[in-house]
Amino acid sequence: MQRRIFSGIGLLVLCTLTIAAQQPSPGSSPDTPPPTFRLEVNYVEVDAVVTDSQGNLVTDLTLDDFEVRENGRPQKVTAFSTVNLPIERPERPLFANAPIEPDVESNTAAEGRIYTIVLDDLHTRFTNTPRVQRALREFIEQRFGTNDLAAVVYTSGRTNAGQEFTNNTRLLLAAIDRFSGRNLRSEALEINDALNNRPPGEFATGSTGSGARNPSDLSGIPADPLEFERAQNARNTLTLVQKLAEFMEGIRGRRKSILLVSEGISYDVHDVFANSSAGIILQQTRDTVAAATRGNVAIYALDPRGLTAFDEAIEVGGTPADITPSQFSVTGSLQGSLRLSQQSLQVLADETGGFAAVNRNDLSEAFARIVRENSVYYVLGYYPSNDQRDGRFRTLDVRVKRPGLQVRARRGYVAPRGRAPAAKPAVTSANGESMSPAATTALNSPIPLSGIPLTMFAAAYKGTPPDAAVALSLELRLDGLNFAEKNGTFNNRLEVVFSSVDQAGTIRPGSRHVVTLELKPETLAIARQRGFRVLSEITLPPGRYQLRAAVADQGGARSGSVLYDLEVPDFRRTGLSMSGVSLTSASGAATPTVRPKDPLKDFLPGPASTVREFQRNDVLALFAEFYENIQGAPTHMFDMSTTLRAEDGRVVYENREERSSADLQGASGGFGYGHQIPLQNIAPGTYVLRVEGRSRAEKADQQPLGRDVIVRVR
Structure with missing residues (x-):
């Protein structure tokens, strides 16, 4: 054209x-400032949810109503904001089965919640894959607003399966649907199999492992054959959560949440004799909590097992008769692993201002609470009077002066350690010039x-x-x-x-x-x-x-x-x-x-535009191309059309054109389609503009291919 x-x-x-x-x-409230992204040395930010005696949210407080103490010492709050975030719903024409994705993105939409969904496939069994997908699909479809942002990350490092921060529910659901649990078989079953498969007399006085739950009688019990892989998976999960918390630290003015979907880490960090990486994993847990508290990132731990945590016991084939319950018990070992895994989730959540949802078949209420806690709150920021980078834990106490109110905020944070990081070198463009x-x-x-x-x-x-x-x-x-x-x-x-x-x-x-x-x-x-x-x-x-x-x-x-x-x-x-x-x-x-x-x-x-709202005296123009790659197809016609459909489904404008494949002169693809629509006869309202193409070639799929764009006439 x-x-x-x-x-x-x-x-x-x-x-x-x-x-x-x-x-x-x-749309956030007029008093809600936009979030920013920057790193400031020793700057501390804490968010607080305030309720009355009936549990109702209190939203009319000012800076003068708050007092922040660090290690018992009052701090001067230099930044204060009230956050009250609505849940924006997608626009869907009456005739459409689903909302139509916008083709224009903006940074001026109403502010929303910020979630990082961590799918811990390393610590979720394959059999629980449908539970995870079903629960998160409900969260995205029912509780995620168009003004929210979420990212999806896999602990196994499956970058192709994840999703960068977006408000596009289709992309988020696609990332969730790619989830597949790959947790190692439980320690109890591995040890039980080793006992059943042992040659006669083996393990009679051999080394012991953490499968033995009676410290006074450890002889005869083999070590967990997957201990190394189990430790590696634990380190991978904790390191990823730590790095995500450090990355999100730069987001200021918002409550940041990590939704950790996991069955927890059952590696026993207290059994340093049987588990060679116990000390490393314990320190990594502390580092992860420190990064989250320092960055004001709340971790919400969601256990998909529900009340069926012992379904692995179905695989048990029986323990050898010469092994007494005091030496080893599959049930006792499974119970111990369950306790350890749930404790690992509770530690990460409780220490960072979130909560752990365990022993629940239905996570709906947990998701509802997460949304509530991330919708209405206060943000207070200050530079601590103690600016030493000593790596010590510092308690936080957020109080309000108005009687009868309760404040929920994180209990403290771990100060950074060592010298402040040096300024990063300037990022360069493709030809080497610095931005x-x-x-x-x-x-x-x-x-x-x-x-x-x-x-x-x-x-x-x-x-x-x-x-x-x-x-x-x-x-x-x-x-x-x-x-x-x-x-x-x-x-x-x-x-x-x-x-x-x-x-x-x-x-x-x-x-x-x-x-x-x-x-x-x-x-x-x-x-x-x-x-x-x-x-x-x-x-x-x-x-x-x-x-x-x-x-x-x-x-x-x-x-x-x-x-x-x-x-x-x-x-x-x-x-x-x-x-x-x-x-x-x-x-x-x-x-x-x-x-x-x-x-x-x-x-x-004219120049391609981001505007999707037009006056009635305007003329709308469009351009698209269709590419047909059908080898050996005889000369045929190709249909292209434009329709403008009102919210009730009425077609108020239509254009149809046809082209011959002979126009391509044997080359594949390339039907250009441009059209102009005068709007003077179009009534004010919201419309769906659809551009569609269909090949009449015998070898072609007869289904048309098209794209929809929402436009408004005023």
């Missing part, structure tokens, strides 16, 4: 653009930062093999930025950085653009009203990605970031595939725009 220019739209822009680095080849500290912090933040309001759209199109060309449109509001006036223009300098993280957690550096703004007064007025747009492009192979965009203004006074989940199809696979759907409008062309890279300049009549 050839590019067509909207007429009658003047653009008063005077700006210069410097490409500093190219892409490498191949500013503000842009680096914004790009590395696990959550969107709203210092500069941003909205982002991305669409993948077929590119140079084997990659796809991903068109990017980033729009930002300038009303909060300061401009210096010089020679009749208003000046600022913006650093715009794009990056991506693939499904294995590998960071792929993207483009870095330095935009020098020199705006005439009338252009600045338009930009403050309509925003400012940057168009760019990245190339990515097929796969699942999280795109990240960050913007910092001159001097790093303000910065913002936004996250975008994108699945890049394999456009060269056999069959039919489809690009994203890019939109623009006549009015959208008035937004000041710079185009360091614009892969759609020859296909859209």
